[in-house]
Amino acid sequence: MSVQERKQRERAERERLIVATARELAEQQGWDAVTTRRLAERIEYSQPVLYSHFRGKREIIGAVALEGATEMAVAVRAATSRANSPRERVAALAHAYLDFATRNPAVYDALFQLDGGLPYAQEDTPEPLKDAFAALLESLGEVAGDGVDPGLFTETFWASLHGLATLTRAGRLPPEYIEPRVELLVDRLPMG
């Protein structure tokens, strides 16, 4: 019995190693550099081992995304908990969100840009994803304003942040003046 348990532990450990290595490699050199060969070499196993843990590269991206969702929820809640008014909370949330995207571009891509094979905005959406959205909803829902659904407001505000994050990082927006753009959103979208 204990032998099997040890093996399970080791297997789980190796799975964590795969995800962590993929993430590291993606942050260092971009997701294009995360090939199954390179990944296998870094974890010091052969390629097929990856496929005994994940169906394919997509699922590995998905695993990184889930990890990232949990961290993002933590980061957002940490930032908003330090604020003292609804308005302040929104500002703190916006900055925490964009900060996360800037500091973890590869994770952010895995979450919102790439195909990780995860279902979003559905019943079977994984818990970390639902919780990340919940973290946004907690602070944004209270400033939706009269007659506006909190979920809908959260989605819209989130989409705006997402637009800023992606366009900036893709070089479509000049990188300076990020701050005033965020201010604009924070000043005008919330109500009440």
Add this chain to the structure above:
Amino acid sequence: MSVQERKQRERAERERLIVATARELAEQQGWDAVTTRRLAERIEYSQPVLYSHFRGKREIIGAVALEGATEMAVAVRAATSRANSPRERVAALAHAYLDFATRNPAVYDALFQLDGGLPYAQEDTPEPLKDAFAALLESLGEVAGDGVDPGLFTETFWASLHGLATLTRAGRLPPEYIEPRVELLVDRLPMG
């Protein structure tokens, strides 16, 4: 002399064929399906011919993006010109923009999602891209509000639309209730 001119014409014609075919294929089956082999087969030439027109696949994407930018500018201007007030113009612009993204997903990706090797938001940015932004600026600049730079306002509003467009199409946002989300942006971001 006239022989060379004919050859030049034929060459330009073939280049248009390549771009049009790439775009068509991308809209039909997604950009992943646009491989140099398939593209070559469709235009009934061999692969190397593609490389006598473009440096590589990236440049082909870039060419599609430029074509799309021109069309988007036209679409936006057509929609806004029918509106009678600044507020109406903003609403018309938002709908025209999202409509374009929905109707031409592959072109939209080439413009704002994929790497087409084009410089954005710089001096050497190609004219079609500058003009597409200008088309947005024309209608959005007038509702920036006091003390807010029109360009900055345009960028921010655009980013919000972009966020809605991409998150919706990537399945990250539930596809219903698009309309009230747009309304929210149109109602609250503009001023004056």
Add this chain to the structure above:
DNA sequence: TCGGTTGTCTAGCGATGCTAGGATCTAGTC
């Protein structure tokens, strides 16, 4: 100690973007 399961690796498939080198066809000259 043996037999069978479980785990891992080597090797290879089809596909990708891209390119070198040869073949073919055209254009201008005698």
Add this chain to the structure above:
DNA sequence: GACTAGATCCTAGCATCGCTAGACAACCGA
């Protein structure tokens, strides 16, 4: 009208990609 020089195009191939079949080795339970 024949010939050479150059432009034009294609065949074939490289390295790399995600993924997998099948051989091999290591381990566990009897």
